[in-house]
Amino acid sequence: xxxxxxxxxxxxxxxxxxxxxxxxxxxxxxxxxxxxxxxxxxxxxxxxxxxxxxxxxxxxxxxxxxxxxxxxxxxxxxxxxxxxxxxxxxxxxxxxxxxxxxxxxxxxxxxxxxxxxxxxxxxxxxxxxxxxxxxxxxxxxxxxxxxxxxxxxxxxxxxxxxxxxxxxxxxxxxxxxxxxxxxxxxxxxxxxxxxxxxxxxxxxxxxxxxxxxxxxxxxxxxxxxxxxxxxxxxxxxxxxxxxxxxxxxxxxxxxxxxxxxxxxxxxxxxxxxxxxxxxxxxxxxxxxxxx
Numbered sequence: 253x254x255x256x257x258x259x260x261x262x263x264x265x266x267x268x269x270x271x272x273x274x275x276x277x278x279x280x281x282x283x284x285x286x287x288x289x290x291x292x293x294x295x296x297x298x299x300x301x302x303x304x305x306x307x308x309x310x311x312x313x314x315x316x317x318x319x320x321x322x323x324x325x326x327x328x329x330x331x332x333x334x335x336x337x338x339x340x341x342x343x344x345x346x347x348x349x350x351x352x353x354x355x356x357x358x359x360x361x362x363x364x365x366x367x368x369x370x371x372x373x374x375x376x377x378x379x380x381x382x383x384x385x386x387x388x389x390x391x392x393x394x395x396x397x398x399x400x401x402x403x404x405x406x407x408x409x410x411x412x413x414x415x416x417x418x419x420x421x422x423x424x425x426x427x428x429x430x431x432x433x434x435x436x437x438x439x440x441x442x443x444x445x446x447x448x449x450x451x452x453x454x455x456x457x458x459x460x461x462x463x464x465x466x467x468x469x470x471x472x473x474x475x476x477x478x479x480x481x482x483x484x485x486x487x488x489x490x491x492x493x494x495x496x497x498x499x500x501x502x503x504x505x506x507x508x509x510x511x512x513x514x515x516x517x518x519x520x521x522x523x524x525x526x527x528x529x530x531x532x533x534x535x536x537x538x539x540x541x542x543x
Contacts, residue, residue, distance in 0.1 A: 287515035294511055306516035323496040327475040330414045335467055338422025346430040359420035371484035374413050403493035422467050429463035476525055497521045
């Protein structure tokens with residue numbers, strides 16, 4: 253009896269986490285898949301089963317493909333610039349000095365500030381009439397830019413905000429990874445008279461590749477789920493230039509009360525993230541060096 257109790261103890265300890273996972277993660281996934289086969293407006297007590305009609309309508313909508321393209325552009329640019337600039341900053345901040353310690357704290361600050369506060373701050377910075385960015389442009393004699401009102405620039409402006417917020421976090425994580433690289437590897441490279449680029453390519457990057465791998469995946473999933481900045485700053489405009497899958501899901505579900513259609517968008521987004529994650533692990537995991 254005592255041996256059985258000992259064997260059951262680990263399962264009892266993880267039971268609360270398993271219950272929370274099922275209630276807040278597993279159940280919502282199956283629920284949204286089920287809702288995607290129905291028509292429902294959250295008002296009528298009964299749902300109308302329509303099968304694949306929501307998906308057929310979604311895949312035949314040109315606006316969906318525009319929204320999908322916006323999402324892909326946002327994810328690729330945010331992750332690409334966020335991780336690259338974070339790595340560049342980490343290489344500079346990896347030296348243990350008092351100035352770098354202060355700069356690390358400053359760089360990390362945007363990550364801990366709420367997205368709502370950041371959105372309000374950047375709305376002022378990018379204001380067409382009295383924003384700080386246009387004031388700087390006017391000071392150097394350049395014409396003002398409609399950062400959030402021009403369909404060609406609005407998405408790039410949101411990408412700039414996302415990169416600004418993520419760079420500090422990425423840099424701090426990468427600094428930690430850089431500081432774990434054994435010094436004797438650099439000493440051996442110095443004896444071999446290896447150049448800076450050769451050292452980075454053959455020693456530094458391979459040693460921190462698991463961290464880069466992790467950051468790229470986490471940033472990509474977070475970028476797919478972007479909502480707050482779009483909701484506060486642009487609301488998907490102008491001319492749907494900043495509309496993404498998650499914001500489109502919110503609009504159809506909670507503004508137009510097309511819950512089944514919104515659920516179909518959610519299922520498509522879930523499938524895209526799963527495919528992206530699987531391909532990412534398949535293609536790039538072999539290039540990650542864990543030793």
